[in-house]
Amino acid sequence: MKAKHEKASAEQPDYNYETLDRFVGYHMKRAFNVVQADLTETLKSFELRMLTYTALVLIVDNPDLSQTQLAVAMDIERANLVVIVDELERRELIVRDHVPGDRRAYALNATLAGRRLCKKAVAAVVAHEERLFSGLSVKKKAALIEALSDLHVNAESNE
C-alpha cells in the first residue's frame, strides 16, 4: 500500500507523501506518463503516436466514420483532429471519401496499407500492454479498466 515511493524513501529516509498519496489525480498522472512513454516507444517503429494510432484503429473498425464522430470517440476537439487525419491521409493509410448525401462531411476509410499497418500496430500494442501490466493480476487489470471507464461515463453524465 505504501510501496510507490519506496525508491525515494530508501535514498532519503523521511519523505512525507501523506497529502499527495490521497490525491488520485497525482497517481493517475504518474501512471499515464508511464503508459504514454512506453507506448510512444512501441509505436515509434510504425511512425504512429497515441493519437494517430487511436484514430487509425477506429477508422479501420468503423468504415465511413465522419471526422466529427471520430473526434467524439477520441474525446478530442474536431479542430485538433484535422492534422491527425491529414497525417494519416498523407501517408495513404486512410482516405477522405465523399458522403453522397452531404457535401460537407467526409467518410473516413482505411486503405489496404492502413489496415495492414493497423493490424501490426495493434499486435505490438497488445504485447506492450501485456508486458506493462504483467505485475497486475487479471482481476486487478479488469478492475482498473472498469474504474477508468466509470470515471469517464460519470463525467459525461454530469455535464
Place this chain on the structure above:
Amino acid sequence: MKAKHEKASAEQPDYNYETLDRFVGYHMKRAFNVVQADLTETLKSFELRMLTYTALVLIVDNPDLSQTQLAVAMDIERANLVVIVDELERRELIVRDHVPGDRRAYALNATLAGRRLCKKAVAAVVAHEERLFSGLSVKKKAALIEALSDLHVNAESNE
C-alpha cells in the same frame, strides 16, 4: 462493462470499439483528461495548475527539499521544474534557501502564505475528488489507486 460508449451508441447504433476497448492506455487517457479538466477548474481560483499545486504540496510537507529531489518526487525533468519553482517563488509562496554545506543546491521552503494557500487548495482538491469519484465505491477507488501505483512501481523496477 460496455457502458463507456453508451452515449455514442445511442446516437449511432453500430460502433465497433472492440479493439480500442482492450487498449488500456486509451481508457487511462480519457479518464486522466476528465480528472485534469476538472482539477484545472478547481485550482483556477487559487491560480494554481496541477504541477504548481503538486510542487507546493510537496514543499510544504517536506521542508528543505532540493529541486532534484522534488523533480524525482513529481516524476518530471529537473529542467522543467525550474519554471514551476520560479512561479511559486515569484508569488512568494515558497523561497529558495541556501544549503549550508553545498553552494550548488537550494533548500525549498514554503512561506506562511504558501502554507495557507496550500491548506485551502488541498481542501478544495479533496472535495473535488470526492465529488468526481462519487460514482465509485470506496473499494473500487482504493483498487484504482493501488493499480495505478503498482503500475508506476513496476515501470521503475523495469528500468
Place this chain on the structure above:
DNA sequence: TATTGTTATACTCTATAACTATA
C-alpha cells in the same frame, strides 16, 4: 569527473475563436 540548477529548444497535446461551404 559528477552533480545542481539553468537555459534553450522542439515537439506534442489541448482549448478557443473565427472562418468556409454547405444543410
Place this chain on the structure above:
DNA sequence: TATAGTTATAGAGTATAACAATA
C-alpha cells in the same frame, strides 16, 4: 440558423542537449 470541416493561435506539458558553478 446550424453543422462539418478548417485555420490560426495560445497555453501547457514533455524531452533533450548543453552550459556555468560547484562538489
